Amino acid sequence: MSDTSPVVIVGGGVIGAACAHYLTEAGRKVVILERDRFGAACSHGNCGLLSPSHILPPAEPGVFGEALKSLFKPNAPLRLAPRFDPGLWRWMAEFARRCNEPAALAAGRAIHPLLASSRALYDRLAGGELECEFAADGLLFAFQSAGAFKSFGHTDELLSKHFNAPARRLDGAELSEFEPALRPGLAGGWFYEGDAHLRPNVLMNSWRASLLARGVELREGIAVKGFRTENGRATAVHYEDAHGAAGEIEADAVVVAAGALTPDFQKALGVRVPVAPGKGYSLTLHLDEHEIDPAAVPKRPMLLPEVRVAVTPHAGGVSASGERRPAALRLGSVMEFAGYNPSIARRRLALLTRGASRFLDIPADPPADDHPTGDNRWAGWRPMTPDGVPLIGPVPGGRGVGGRNGRANNLYVAAGHNMLGLSMAPGTGRLIAELVTGAAPHLDPAPYAPGRFSRG
Ligand SMILES: Cc1cc2nc3c(=O)[nH]c(=O)nc-3n(C[C@H](O)[C@H](O)[C@H](O)COP(=O)(O)OP(=O)(O)OC[C@H]3O[C@@H](n4cnc5c(N)ncnc54)[C@H](O)[C@@H]3O)c2cc1C
The missing domain is CATH 3.30.9.10 (D-Amino Acid Oxidase, subunit A, domain 2)
Structure with missing residues (x-):
C-alpha cells in the first residue's frame, strides 16, 4: 500500500456519495467502485422525502x-x-x-440525531454545489x-x-x-414543517458531477468481491469488471456502502449484517x-x-x-x-x-x-435492518478474503438505512469521514455499531 492509497468506497448510492463527499472535504483521496451505474439503485426513484419527523422506525x-x-x-x-x-x-x-413501544423509542433515540444532522447539512448542500x-x-x-x-x-x-x-x-x-x-x-x-423534499435522480446526477469535480475516481461496472488484509489492515480490494476479469485496487481504508446487497460482504467483514x-x-x-x-x-x-x-x-x-x-x-x-x-x-x-x-x-x-x-x-x-437503525462505523475486525491474513481495523460499513437513506445520508457521510480520519465525531457513533448483531 502506498502513502497515496485512496479510501475505497464500495457502492455508488446516496450513502456512498455522501461518504465520498465528506471524505474529500477532509482531504482524502477517494475511489468509488460501483457494480452497476452510480445512483441507479435504491437511491434513484425513491420518494425524495427528507424527513427528520420520521423518528419512530417501521417496527x-x-x-x-x-x-x-x-x-x-x-x-x-x-x-x-x-x-x-x-x-x-x-x-x-x-x-x-x-414491534413494541419501548423498542421503537430506543430506535428513535438512535436515529433522531442522525436525521437532525442530515437535515441541517442538506440546507448547506442544496444551497451550494448540489442541484436537486x-x-x-x-x-x-x-x-x-x-x-x-x-x-x-x-x-x-x-x-x-x-x-x-x-x-x-x-x-x-x-x-x-x-x-x-x-x-x-x-x-x-x-x-411537520421541518421536513423537506428533493428529486432523487437529479440529486444523484448532480452529486456525481460534483464528486468528479472534486477529483473522486468513479469506476462503474466493477463488482467488489472481497478484501486483502495484511498486518491488521485491509490493503486492497478485489473486484471483477463487467467482462468478468478480476482486478485489485490498493486501499488505505474501505467503506462498504452496498445498500441492500451489503450482506454479500458478511463473511469478509466478519460481522453479521442482517440487512433484508x-x-x-x-x-x-x-x-x-x-x-x-x-x-x-x-x-x-x-x-x-x-x-x-x-x-x-x-x-x-x-x-x-x-x-x-x-x-x-x-x-x-x-x-x-x-x-x-x-x-x-x-x-x-x-x-x-x-x-x-x-x-x-x-x-x-x-x-x-x-x-x-x-x-x-x-x-x-x-x-x-430489524431494529430500524443503520450500521455505520468500523467493523470490530474484518477477516478479508479467506480470513487467513489477520483481522483488519480499517474496514467500515455504512448501510442498512431502511426507509430513510436519503434523509440520513449527509450525517452518515460526515460521520464516516470523521471515523476514518480520526476527527472528533459530530454524533455519538455507538448506536450504529455494525457489530451489534454479532454479540450473543
Ligand atoms: C419506494 C421507496 C421510497 C423511498 N422513499 C424514501 C424517502 O422519501 N426518503 C428517504 O430518506 N428514503 C427513502 N427510501 C429509502 C432510500 O431510497 C434508501 O434507504 C437509500 O436509497 C439507500 O441508499 P444506499 O446508498 O444505501 O443504497 P443504494 O442506493 O441501493 O446503493 C448501493 C449501491 O451499492 C452497489 N453495490 C452493491 N453491491 C456491490 C458490489 N459488490 N460492488 C460494487 N457495488 C455494489 C449497488 O449497485 C448500488 O448502486 C425509499 C425507498 C423506496 C424503495
Whole structure:
C-alpha cells in the first residue's frame, strides 16, 4: 500500500456519495467502485422525502401482525411473500421482537440525531454545489377516517414528549384550506414543517458531477468481491469488471456502502449484517403527458398512512446542462419482503394510484404506457435492518478474503438505512469521514455499531 492509497468506497448510492463527499472535504483521496451505474439503485426513484419527523422506525406495534396476515393477501401494501428463506425468517423474528413501544423509542433515540444532522447539512448542500429541486415545504400526513386521524395523535404525543418534535394538527376544514388539492370531507391532518423534499435522480446526477469535480475516481461496472488484509489492515480490494476479469485496487481504508446487497460482504467483514431487501415501488406521473390537472397536485409532499402511499410533487426545471425536467407527481410505497426480485408488476403500481386517488383527483389506474426515459415505473430494495437503525462505523475486525491474513481495523460499513437513506445520508457521510480520519465525531457513533448483531 502506498502513502497515496485512496479510501475505497464500495457502492455508488446516496450513502456512498455522501461518504465520498465528506471524505474529500477532509482531504482524502477517494475511489468509488460501483457494480452497476452510480445512483441507479435504491437511491434513484425513491420518494425524495427528507424527513427528520420520521423518528419512530417501521417496527411499530401491530406491524408484524399485519405482515403475517399479508402471507395470505398477495396485494397488501405491506407484504411478506411465502417462500423458503431461513435468513429472512430469522430477520423477521428479530423484527417481530422489536414491534413494541419501548423498542421503537430506543430506535428513535438512535436515529433522531442522525436525521437532525442530515437535515441541517442538506440546507448547506442544496444551497451550494448540489442541484436537486430541494424545497423546504414540510410534510403533511392526511387521514380519511376520524379513527386513524385520532390514533396518529398518540404518535404525535410520543414525538412531542420524547423528541420535542410536535406536528401541527389540522382538523377537517382547516386541512382543506391548508391543502386545497385534497378531496373534501377528510378527517384531518398533521403537518411537520421541518421536513423537506428533493428529486432523487437529479440529486444523484448532480452529486456525481460534483464528486468528479472534486477529483473522486468513479469506476462503474466493477463488482467488489472481497478484501486483502495484511498486518491488521485491509490493503486492497478485489473486484471483477463487467467482462468478468478480476482486478485489485490498493486501499488505505474501505467503506462498504452496498445498500441492500451489503450482506454479500458478511463473511469478509466478519460481522453479521442482517440487512433484508424491503422492496418498494414508485410511479411518476408527468403532468403534461399523463393529463394530471395542476389543481390536483398538492403544494407539498404528503403521506397517506391509511393506504400507505407517499405523494411528492416535483416542480421540474432546467438543469445546468440545459436538460428540461417536466413537473411531476411521484407516488411511492409498498413494503414487500420477497427476496431480490427486480420485477415491477402493474398490480403493485395500481396500489399506489388507487390509494392516492382516494385523497386526490388523479386516475385510479396507472397509465398504460411507459415513459420514454423508462423512469416513471420504478422499484428498489430498501436496506432494512430489524431494529430500524443503520450500521455505520468500523467493523470490530474484518477477516478479508479467506480470513487467513489477520483481522483488519480499517474496514467500515455504512448501510442498512431502511426507509430513510436519503434523509440520513449527509450525517452518515460526515460521520464516516470523521471515523476514518480520526476527527472528533459530530454524533455519538455507538448506536450504529455494525457489530451489534454479532454479540450473543
Ligand atoms: C419506494 C421507496 C421510497 C423511498 N422513499 C424514501 C424517502 O422519501 N426518503 C428517504 O430518506 N428514503 C427513502 N427510501 C429509502 C432510500 O431510497 C434508501 O434507504 C437509500 O436509497 C439507500 O441508499 P444506499 O446508498 O444505501 O443504497 P443504494 O442506493 O441501493 O446503493 C448501493 C449501491 O451499492 C452497489 N453495490 C452493491 N453491491 C456491490 C458490489 N459488490 N460492488 C460494487 N457495488 C455494489 C449497488 O449497485 C448500488 O448502486 C425509499 C425507498 C423506496 C424503495
